[in-house]
Amino acid sequence: GAVVSQHPSRVICKSGTSVKIECRSLDFQATTMFWYRQFPKQSLMLMATSNEGSKATYEQGVEKDKFLINHASLTLSTLTVTSAHPEDSSFYICSAREAGEYNEQFFGPGTRLTVL
């Protein structure tokens, strides 16, 4: 099946620093990538949807200047958490989908972010 990787798997940073998370589709071209955040014992919350070569569409309540998303190629999307604060500590998960809305989303393994 299709494989999506994320890097890093875990990151600990100081408050005020920026953190970049990479999401790669390894064996298919991902025209659309999704970024989710999941707090403990809660469901997935969609943060933004990005299509290759265009600006990301952010969900209501998600600050686009704080969570910078770049989807420059069909196999790579990045999420940068700028000026991270302890409340940004969460499990960040990306997923990728090939062209065609009915296609299944394939999830990356997730990135555990802890901001001290």
Added chain:
Amino acid sequence: GQNIDQPTEMTATEGAIVQINCTYQTSGFNGLFWYQQHAGEAPTFLSYNVLDGLEEKGRFSSFLSRSKGYSYLLLKELQMKDSASYLCAVMDSNYQLIWGAGTKLIIKP
């Protein structure tokens, strides 16, 4: 508004059968997904239903009734490794996935 409801937690015995229900109210419908998520890991795909009826895949089956806005995931011959959260998600008219809060399934020996 859009809403997905599923039980918060269920407990079952190893070797038994369990049914996890999901009801939904969404703006449009383009299919319903079930995902399994172990603690600290990303979700993994289990099933996709877009037509009414039962889809069977090994020990797991998924049922859909579009007229009732209802689905269930049936797990047979439960194993300890089936202890996980099970997420119901509906693809709406904009092809966005609307996620339920998940059902935590606890398997006891």
